[in-house]
Amino acid sequence: MAHLRCDVKSNIMGMTTSLEVVLPDEGQMKDAPVVYLLHGLSDNCSNWSRFTSVERYASEKGAAVIMPEVQRSFYADMALGIDYFTYVQWELPQICGRLFGLSAKREKNYVMGLSMGGYGALKCALTSPKQYAGCAAFSAAIEMENRLQYASGRQARELQAVVGPKGKVPPAMSLYALLKKRKVTQLPKFFITCGEQDGLYEENVCFVDSLEKKGASVRFEHWEGKHQWEVWDKSVRMALEVFLGK
DSSP states (O other): OEEEEEEEEETTTTEEEEEEEEEOSSSOGGGSOEEEEEOOTTOOTTHHHHHSOHHHHHHHHTOEEEEEOOTTSTTOBOTTSOBHHHIIIIIHHHHHHHHHOOOOOGGGEEEEEETHHHHHHHHHHHHSGGGOSEEEEESOOOOHHHHHHHOOHHHHHHHHHHHOTTOOOOGGGOHHHHHHHSOGGGOOEEEEEEETTSTTHHHHHHHHHHHHHHTOOEEEEEESOOSSHHHHHHHHHHHHHHHHOO
């Protein structure tokens, strides 16, 4: 596998930003499955590579993995900040297609993430469901409303910058509102995991229930574990197996 750390110019964000990229050694890049792998709130684009074996797992599947950087933005077009969501959802695939020759076909593309990135992955899939064949969310921070209600200090200021000074979650940032808008025939397949001792476990259980009631194709795996890399390493390996085969 080729493992690259890239600095690229984003016109949407008006700045240079970083990526980590894993590319298969063999075959044509246009034929490789593409996984957009999103980081959590306290992470950056390097953490997936540093704390999991995702490169090895991707090598086994011949997959390309794109790990972007979005700071602590909750993958939002921020009310008082940068358009991170538009960058990840629209501009980043164009950049990766141009630089690496990766396919934009739905059947080749997947979005995954942990915690804040799990929320981001679900938001991407529910906003543009025809863009992805599958979506995986690990220990996802499902309910932005809960984040706003209980945030204080620095995190409260950060979230205000994300949603605006009125402190209300707009429909475009509510996973439940986005799910309600979609026809079940539009939706990709979902794979969701969470540790049973994770503080976000109940949020994930409730959202899986909503996906099932919608009629979506969803697989939910849970086991003993907290909000920790041991859970996410296992989760990303499982997700690649579920979507790309064993």
